[in-house]
Amino acid sequence: MSTMPIAFKRRLILSLAGLALALPVHAHHGWSSYDADKVITMEVPLQAVRYRNPHAEVEVDYEGRRWEVVLAPISRMQARGLSEEMLQVGKTVRIVGYPKSDGSPELRAERITVDGKTVELR
Amino acid sequence: MTAPDWAAALEASALGEWMRGAVWAYPAVNLLHLLGMVLLVGAIVLLDLRLLGVGRRLPLPEVSALLTPVSIAGLLIMLATGPLLFAADAGPLSVQPLLQVKLLWIVLGVANALLFRSWWGRRLADWDDRPPAMGRVQAAASLVIWLGVAAMGRLIAYA
Numbered sequence A: 001m002s003t004m005p006i007a008f009k010r011r012l013i014l015s016l017a018g019l020a021l022a023l024p025v026h027a028h029h030g031w032s033s034y035d036a037d038k039v040i041t042m043e044v045p046l047q048a049v050r051y052r053n054p055h056a057e058v059e060v061d062y063e064g065r066r067w068e069v070v071l072a073p074i075s076r077m078q079a080r081g082l083s084e085e086m087l088q089v090g091k092t093v094r095i096v097g098y099p100k101s102d103g104s105p106e107l108r109a110e111r112i113t114v115d116g117k118t119v120e121l122r
Numbered sequence B: 001m002t003a004p005d006w007a008a009a010l011e012a013s014a015l016g017e018w019m020r021g022a023v024w025a026y027p028a029v030n031l032l033h034l035l036g037m038v039l040l041v042g043a044i045v046l047l048d049l050r051l052l053g054v055g056r057r058l059p060l061p062e063v064s065a066l067l068t069p070v071s072i073a074g075l076l077i078m079l080a081t082g083p084l085l086f087a088a089d090a091g092p093l094s095v096q097p098l099l100q101v102k103l104l105w106i107v108l109g110v111a112n113a114l115l116f117r118s119w120w121g122r123r124l125a126d127w128d129d130r131p132p133a134m135g136r137v138q139a140a141a142s143l144v145i146w147l148g149v150a151a152m153g154r155l156i157a158y159a
Helices: A006-021 A074-079 B005-012 B014-021 B025-051 B060-088 B090-094 B097-123 B133-158
Strands: A040-050 A057-062 A065-070 A092-099 A106-114 A117-120
Touching (some): A057 A092, B005 B014, B005 B090, B014 B060
Parallel strands (some): A065 A106
Antiparallel strands (some): A057 A065, A106 A117
């Protein structure tokens, strides 16, 4: 075929790959993700528990706001001994984690202490 | 934006419940979805590159005969597993713009592939001598579309 010189072909392939990677993203909490410089430790009662995949979430009230706390996949929590029965609404737990960089009340939990037992979640 | 009733019903269904609650359901289905993506995108990218003139020592009809079924198998696996992943979080996902764009691109990609087959499917043997401009545009579009679909699929987790 054709006539496309190799250098041009190479450029074509590279720019196509570049296009695919440069797609715009409409993130709903912001693409920004979590701020690892800002460690938050909260000792609070659980207001809601969703022990589920792809990761469990709990809700807590902290400094006047309702926070959504992202834990880990079910299989990891079970492997590390954090069962569904241990996470009961009303139980006070200690959570250490990083907040969303955009300031929304969402925390990525690094570890959680329940009934005196600390479980790493990453 | 609130989720439509059908999405809320799907999320609350036994299927949605199972996808969230069973320890291995979500990871296993996710793994299959990735397998489908590897087969689909891997095969289609190689075929598109061949159509654009890469690897011309390999006869195009044979390359196409090998890679087309692989990409179709990958697409079918993705179509079977995607709705299961969707069911776990149907409410929020039903109003997720990135997923909507991705679904639109899948429709475009499939339509592009079907049109390509019907226009050029019988002309692959002499493709290298007289490659139709439109066919090559379609091959390039296919590359962009399927890599874009794969990227959007992954990025939904961060959106």
